[in-house]
Amino acid sequence: MKKHHNNPDSCTACTVCVANCPVTAATRKFRGPKMVGPTLERMRLSQDDIEPSLEYCTNCKNCDMSCPSGVPISTLNMLARAKHFKNRKRSLRDWILSHGEKMAKLSAATPGMANLGMKMSRGILKKIGISNKAPLPPYASKSFSKLFKNLKQTSYPDKVVFYPGCFINYNDPQVGMDFVAVMQANKFEVIIEEDFVCCGSPLVVNGFLDEAEENAKKNIAVLKKWTDKGYPIITCCTSCGLMLKQEYQELFHIEGVEEYAKHLYDAGEFLLDLHDQGRLNTNFGTLNEKYMYHAPCHLRAQGMGLPGVELLALIPGLDVQDADAGCCGISGNYGFKEDKYDISMEIGSGLFKTIKESGRDTVVSECGTCRLQIGHGANVKTLHPMTLVRKSYEAFHK
Amino acid sequence: MREYDIVVIGGGLAGLMAAAAATKRGKKVTVLSLGSGTLTIGGGIVDVMGYLEGGIPAATPSAGLLQVGDKHPYKMIGRPAIEESIRFFKEICEQEGYSYIGNLDKMQWIPTAAGTLKPTCLVPKTMDTTELKKADKVIVLGFDALKDFYPSLIAKNFKKIPAFAQKEYEVVMIDPKLSEGRDVTALDVARWLDTEDGLASCIEKMRNVVPSGSVVIIPPVLGTRPNYLVKEKLEQALGCTFVETASVPPSITGLRLRTMLVRYLKKNGVRIVEQAIVAKSIVEENNCMAVITEGVDRERTYYAKSFILANGGFYGGGLLAEPGKVIEPIFNLPVEAPTDHELWANYSLFSSEAQPFAKLGLDVDEKMRPVDADGKVILNNVFVAGRNLRGYDFSFEKSGNGVAIASGYQAAMSV
Numbered sequence A: 001m002k003k004h005h006n007n008p009d010s011c012t013a014c015t016v017c018v019a020n021c022p023v024t025a026a027t028r029k030f031r032g033p034k035m036v037g038p039t040l041e042r043m044r045l046s047q048d049d050i051e052p053s054l055e056y057c058t059n060c061k062n063c064d065m066s067c068p069s070g071v072p073i074s075t076l077n078m079l080a081r082a083k084h085f086k087n088r089k090r091s092l093r094d095w096i097l098s099h100g101e102k103m104a105k106l107s108a109a110t111p112g113m114a115n116l117g118m119k120m121s122r123g124i125l126k127k128i129g130i131s132n133k134a135p136l137p138p139y140a141s142k143s144f145s146k147l148f149k150n151l152k153q154t155s156y157p158d159k160v161v162f163y164p165g166c167f168i169n170y171n172d173p174q175v176g177m178d179f180v181a182v183m184q185a186n187k188f189e190v191i192i193e194e195d196f197v198c199c200g201s202p203l204v205v206n207g208f209l210d211e212a213e214e215n216a217k218k219n220i221a222v223l224k225k226w227t228d229k230g231y232p233i234i235t236c237c238t239s240c241g242l243m244l245k246q247e248y249q250e251l252f253h254i255e256g257v258e259e260y261a262k263h264l265y266d267a268g269e270f271l272l273d274l275h276d277q278g279r280l281n282t283n284f285g286t287l288n289e290k291y292m293y294h295a296p297c298h299l300r301a302q303g304m305g306l307p308g309v310e311l312l313a314l315i316p317g318l319d320v321q322d323a324d325a326g327c328c329g330i331s332g333n334y335g336f337k338e339d340k341y342d343i344s345m346e347i348g349s350g351l352f353k354t355i356k357e358s359g360r361d362t363v364v365s366e367c368g369t370c371r372l373q374i375g376h377g378a379n380v381k382t383l384h385p386m387t388l389v390r391k392s393y394e395a396f397h398k
Numbered sequence B: 001m002r003e004y005d006i007v008v009i010g011g012g013l014a015g016l017m018a019a020a021a022a023t024k025r026g027k028k029v030t031v032l033s034l035g036s037g038t039l040t041i042g043g044g045i046v047d048v049m050g051y052l053e054g055g056i057p058a059a060t061p062s063a064g065l066l067q068v069g070d071k072h073p074y075k076m077i078g079r080p081a082i083e084e085s086i087r088f089f090k091e092i093c094e095q096e097g098y099s100y101i102g103n104l105d106k107m108q109w110i111p112t113a114a115g116t117l118k119p120t121c122l123v124p125k126t127m128d129t130t131e132l133k134k135a136d137k138v139i140v141l142g143f144d145a146l147k148d149f150y151p152s153l154i155a156k157n158f159k160k161i162p163a164f165a166q167k168e169y170e171v172v173m174i175d176p177k178l179s180e181g182r183d184v185t186a187l188d189v190a191r192w193l194d195t196e197d198g199l200a201s202c203i204e205k206m207r208n209v210v211p212s213g214s215v216v217i218i219p220p221v222l223g224t225r226p227n228y229l230v231k232e233k234l235e236q237a238l239g240c241t242f243v244e245t246a247s248v249p250p251s252i253t254g255l256r257l258r259t260m261l262v263r264y265l266k267k268n269g270v271r272i273v274e275q276a277i278v279a280k281s282i283v284e285e286n287n288c289m290a291v292i293t294e295g296v297d298r299e300r301t302y303y304a305k306s307f308i309l310a311n312g313g314f315y316g317g318g319l320l321a322e323p324g325k326v327i328e329p330i331f332n333l334p335v336e337a338p339t340d341h342e343l344w345a346n347y348s349l350f351s352s353e354a355q356p357f358a359k360l361g362l363d364v365d366e367k368m369r370p371v372d373a374d375g376k377v378i379l380n381n382v383f384v385a386g387r388n389l390r391g392y393d394f395s396f397e398k399s400g401n402g403v404a405i406a407s408g409y410q411a412a413m414s415v
Helices: A016-020 A020-027 A031-046 A051-058 A060-068 A073-085 A092-097 A100-105 A111-120 A122-127 A144-149 A165-171 A174-187 A202-205 A207-229 A238-251 A257-261 A267-276 A308-310 A341-358 A368-378 A385-396 B013-024 B063-067 B073-077 B079-095 B130-134 B151-158 B186-194 B198-208 B229-238 B252-267 B400-414
Strands: A159-163 A189-192 A231-237 A265-266 A289-293 A319-322 A362-364 A381-383 B001-009 B029-032 B110-111 B117-120 B137-143 B170-176 B213-218 B241-244 B269-271 B278-284 B287-294 B298-311 B321-322 B325-327 B382-384
Touching: A016 A031, A016 A060, A016 B278, A031 A060, A051 A073, A060 A073, A073 A202, A073 A207, A073 A238, A092 A100, A100 A111, A100 A165, A111 B298, A122 B170, A144 A165, A144 A174, A159 A174, A174 A189, A174 A267, A174 A385, A189 A319, A202 A207, A202 A238, A207 A231, A207 A238, A207 A257, A231 A238, A231 A267, A231 B073, A231 B213, A238 A257, A257 B001, A265 A267, A267 A308, A267 A385, A289 A341, A308 A319, A308 A385, A341 A368, A341 B382, A362 A368, A368 A381, A368 B170, A368 B321, A381 B241, B001 B013, B001 B229, B013 B029, B013 B079, B013 B170, B013 B252, B013 B298, B013 B400, B029 B298, B073 B400, B079 B252, B130 B241, B137 B151, B151 B170, B170 B198, B186 B198, B186 B252, B198 B229, B198 B382, B229 B241, B252 B269, B278 B298, B298 B400, B382 B400
Parallel strands: A159 A189, A159 A231, A231 A265, A289 A319, A289 A362, A362 A381, B001 B029, B001 B298, B029 B269, B137 B170, B137 B213, B213 B241, B298 B382
Antiparallel strands: B110 B117, B278 B287, B287 B298, B321 B325
16 A cells, blocks of 8 residues: 655655645735745754744645645645644634534534524624634534434444544534435445544644544544454545545554555445445436536545546436536635635635536535535535435435 | 546646547546646647757757657657647647647747747747747836746847847836735736736736837736636737747646646546556456556556556656666556666766656557567557657657657557
8 A cells, every 4th residue: 555655855846736726826925835835844854943824724635636746745734733833822713613523512412502602602703713704514403423323224234334523413414314324225234433533634724733643543443443343434524534544644653544544435435336346226216406516625635536426427317517616715614714714715716606607506515614615605505415315316216 | 347448547748638539539538647747847838849869959840750760759659640639739729719829840939938949839829929020129028026037137148049139128027016925936927917907907017118019028927727818908908919938837838738638628528536646457468457546545446448558757657767777667568778777867967968768668569559679569458658658858859748749649549
């Protein structure tokens, strides 16, 4: 398997990453991936030197994707950010945005109250640096794990473990429920593991690397336990997937990632593999509907193409058009920040324009925060591909 | 099992052209790409053959083609296919609204940011030198704070070129007010001109320093998108002709070309898989069944009826150099190279001879299939295109994108 290697000297300073960086295109305040990443990394290896514009990197990974020399530029940036914040006091804003899981657990008792509180306190949030225009996601009245507990699944010998991630668990549980329904339609039983914690992506982007590593250790132990038994692990969130399989390897030195990563799948990819093996339930009902599709950057970075698009192409009548208009700009919690909101919207402006011009009122995308941003920026409805797959299976029986 | 007609390995110009030609033939194509190729580094103009052995300029690209050595890829591809490939490339550009000018029977000498001229074959309309050649007076326009473009250097060096020595040069500067933040590159200026406000502001500033009717040499900043809107609007507003120079990376003209080709392929149903590190192949009796990518997670297998190997040379990773030998890592195809690797380099960097290492590569037959030392085809359904081919130093002879287009096209037509 490809061993990970963070070598800034592989950079030939060709600047392809600069041409492909959406942040560089949106603001002149960012000195660009080449300079902030590998070039300054050579300095940082010998001295503690912070580049102020490092804060503008969103970790969207378009630089890594464009690099002809395989330099993990965005990861160099995240490591440098963590090093900078290691012994410094953090803002309340960054703490709140990085600890979505903790915040969700605090609010879990009364999500309705929490949502009301959030609406009322947008002014307060703005004061601490969270934009009052940003599309902060409300909490669901019941979390995915609660809904799942009340769900009666048919038991099958084939089982998969589902890693829901914070967004599906606390904000958008219906995606998880749709996924379970799709797996059941394919004669798989879904296992939920209560010991999973946040993948750490929101922590990493704000420099809370030590906490992210603690989460990684917990998740790695649980993931490995299941894959050692031969169970595949499936995610519906592409940023969780990227973190669990790739960024853990790039950021930390923890044993075991390589072994379980072989068995970690994006939901769309898993179903396409079933199709290759001739065992996908292809009783798809016709859906005479038109959608736009947005490929999350963190899906593109995974080297498996666009499985969601290929999967949806199997559904009769369905017309899904890839917007192919670059990054949406949200990058997890980047676009929630008061001082980054405008940059985030500028990054997404090309995508929003493409979507609006298409005249289609709903956009399909795997990533939860991409969906938030697109709904906000293009004023459209959004869906996860699994929702459409479930709908098609149900249409078959009508 | 999902099977494609053709899997193209590599998303540079050779791979993209192969995919385009294959799609045109009605084939179902997947491109496996890693990084965004070298188009955004390398200029976006199509050199076919600029200099012969000994550094002598070829009179025309056609004349250059007649004089290439026996092992040169052009020799294998042959003149008709080269002509067709150029025609096909121009047809795509035309169709996509970003047409290229030039042909094999005329060498175009275009200005560079160093104030020299370089020979090439096809250029975007932003680099058309027709008016520049006619002009008695030329304005060289720079932008304040822009790195790597010094108008006075250009004016000074042009005075040393016989065909340009008689002209009068005036240097003018525009302040794009981009000094806040990072260093300014041509990309920043081009993005400024992409916006309506930026373009309007630029026109206002230019009005004061550029008289109507001028021929203006500028860095490659006429928008980042593959169209001529910025050029047309500027020229209409000011009544001038703008000529972009070839310049250093990031290459705006290369970025436009890549954006256009990728858009064309996607429109035509080509599947492009990014971050696909092709590492191995499954071969049965001289036929490739599949290629295998390795990610940080696991291997993925891509089945196809035919494969086009366009993953570059030493820089792109299509060829690996080890002491005394060169390895082609996916199919382990033979690469003839001196065992004494001291002989790979011409140690006189700016000499009039090509670099021996640049000429190391894969031997192919006229269909671009890899062959062994006896000329016997090694793999029946694998076709090679681009920088991994043997026998040419693109940098020395100025033939890079020409070989990429011709070999990519020929590979796709041979499938």
